[in-house]
Amino acid sequence: xxxxxxxxxxxxxxxxxxxxxxxxxxxxxxxxxxxxxxxxxxxxxxxxxxxxxxxxxxxxxxxxxxxxxxxxxxxxxxxxxxxxxxxxxxxxxxxxxxxxxxxxxxxxxxxxxxxxxxxxxxxxxxxxxxxxxxxxxxxxxxxxxxxxxxxxxxxxxxxxxxxxxxxxxxxxxxxxxxxxxxxxxxxxxxxxxxxxxxxxxxxxxxxxxxxxxxxxxxxxxxxxxxxxxxxxxxxxxxxxxx
Numbered sequence: 001x002x003x004x005x006x007x008x009x010x011x012x013x014x015x016x017x018x019x020x021x022x023x024x025x026x027x028x029x030x031x032x033x034x035x036x037x038x039x040x041x042x043x044x045x046x047x048x049x050x051x052x053x054x055x056x057x058x059x060x061x062x063x064x065x066x067x068x069x070x071x072x073x074x075x076x077x078x079x080x081x082x083x084x085x086x087x088x089x090x091x092x093x094x095x096x097x098x099x100x101x102x103x104x105x106x107x108x109x110x111x112x113x114x115x116x117x118x119x120x121x122x123x124x125x126x127x128x129x130x131x132x133x134x135x136x137x138x139x140x141x142x143x144x145x146x147x148x149x150x151x152x153x154x155x156x157x158x159x160x161x162x163x164x165x166x167x168x169x170x171x172x173x174x175x176x177x178x179x180x181x182x183x184x185x186x187x188x189x190x191x192x193x194x195x196x197x198x199x200x201x202x203x204x205x206x207x208x209x210x211x212x213x214x215x216x217x218x219x220x221x222x223x224x225x226x227x228x229x230x231x232x233x234x235x236x237x238x239x240x241x242x
Contacts, residue, residue: 019161025071029068032052032056072159072175073176077183080155084124090126091128092124108130118150152184
């Protein structure tokens with residue numbers, strides 16, 4: 001794995017500490033990952049395992065692999081429908097004799113989909129406007145196209161901004177148990193310098209390995225497998241892809 005220039009060794013950590021969107025367990029993972037990739041944190045040869053990241057972030061804590069997957073899954077780049085703020089989750093039915101919405105306490109709530117963009121809009125109704133609620137939901141469902149649009153991503157990807165060399169779609173697939181799906185982005189992600197493969201589960205803690213350029217890969221290196229079936233990740237240099 002190529003060593004970072006001396007003047008950049010701490011820059012990434014400083015930038016993460018200054019990132020207002022990065023905190024808590026996710027910041028712990030970022031600092032541990034930076035320690036393994038940029039600094040001299042203990043690792044086995046030129047390989048960096050995600051299990052090592054978890055052990056640095058939560059030393060002497062059982063089940064660190066599952067904690068790591070939960071944290072990474074929470075930062076997976078995806079679309080999340082907006083939620084009303086506290087005190088605003090009330091009936092949204094329009095009023096006929098005055099401007100604005102009803103505003104009474106809601107008895108039911110959900111989302112209407114904008115089929116042109118795939119985005120969802122929050123809607124709620126009180127007992128007085130249940131008929132309006134049912135009609136709006138039925139109209140929205142009747143307008144569903146054969147191939148609904150996929151909404152643009154609006155959540156997650158915080159660590160990905162600081163570690164562009166990692167193949168995040170594969171990391172998120174592993175972290176979410178194979179349920180992650182890609183959403184459109186305003187600009188494409190940088191091309192990663194590391195490649196992750198789903199392994200055979202042979203590691204004791206089921207962790208992933210990140211290997212850079214120039215690392216020898218054994219002839220019996222595990223072939224890619226479905227993330228739903230085998231959840232261990234192994235990363236190999238792009239030149240060594242089978």
